[in-house]
Amino acid sequence: MNCRVKICGITNLEDAMMACKHGADAIGFVFYEKSPRYVSPETANSIVEQLPPFVTPVALFVDASASLIESVVSANARWMIQFHGVESESECCRYKRPYMKALRVKQGDNVSALVDQYPSALAILLDAYKAGVPGGTGEVFDWCLIPEGLSKPIVLAGGLTGENVKQAIEQVSPYAVDVSGGVELSKGIKSEPKVQEFIRGAKCG
Numbered sequence: 001m002n003c004r005v006k007i008c009g010i011t012n013l014e015d016a017m018m019a020c021k022h023g024a025d026a027i028g029f030v031f032y033e034k035s036p037r038y039v040s041p042e043t044a045n046s047i048v049e050q051l052p053p054f055v056t057p058v059a060l061f062v063d064a065s066a067s068l069i070e071s072v073v074s075a076n077a078r079w080m081i082q083f084h085g086v087e088s089e090s091e092c093c094r095y096k097r098p099y100m101k102a103l104r105v106k107q108g109d110n111v112s113a114l115v116d117q118y119p120s121a122l123a124i125l126l127d128a129y130k131a132g133v134p135g136g137t138g139e140v141f142d143w144c145l146i147p148e149g150l151s152k153p154i155v156l157a158g159g160l161t162g163e164n165v166k167q168a169i170e171q172v173s174p175y176a177v178d179v180s181g182g183v184e185l186s187k188g189i190k191s192e193p194k195v196q197e198f199i200r201g202a203k204c205g
């Protein structure tokens, strides 16, 4: 087991460096103002400038304006984008950046058909569906809803923690796992023991 790990909801340099020290492959920044993990473009870009090599910064947007997205990602060539709203394939493509599309999974969804709507995505992130909340819910969804043989690498998210990440990887075999609330001390602040336990669980089993 050596799954890639994205630690999302980073709001400060200390947490970013701590996650990198423990082996995070990607660091996520939430540019959705209603989130308790919102970070300003200025703060995020100053953190990104200080990230070590081989760690991917991921800019998370929820149906954001093109001007906001451009203003964030134009500041650094390292950005990958995570679209966590109801953006279409053509909206996701227009920035000419590597991106992943988040899909919020619920009973009855044809996940395979949804994934196929984003042929230009590098990966598809599968998260729990909760009405009225776009993400970061801390809720797990039924992993049995994920069919085998999807056409894109899968990033599994939704309610993951150091306690369930090993089981999740064994059951789903995702390309990567993504966590936000499950490694927090409080909203927007990461817990070093939880981050360490999560990454160990994902990478060492």
Ligand SMILES: O=C(O)c1ccccc1N[C@@H]1O[C@H](COP(=O)(O)O)[C@@H](O)[C@H]1O
Pocket (backbone or CB within 6 Å): 008, 009, 028, 030, 032, 035, 036, 037, 060, 062, 084, 125, 127, 134, 135, 136, 137, 138, 139, 157, 158, 159, 160, 178, 179, 180, 181, 182
């Ligand atoms: O983290 C947030 O606040 C957030 C807000 C809006 C959209 C997505 C958000 N986070 C993403 O949600 C999933 C699951 O998070 P959790 O581990 O269940 O807390 C993850 O992909 C985050 O990147």
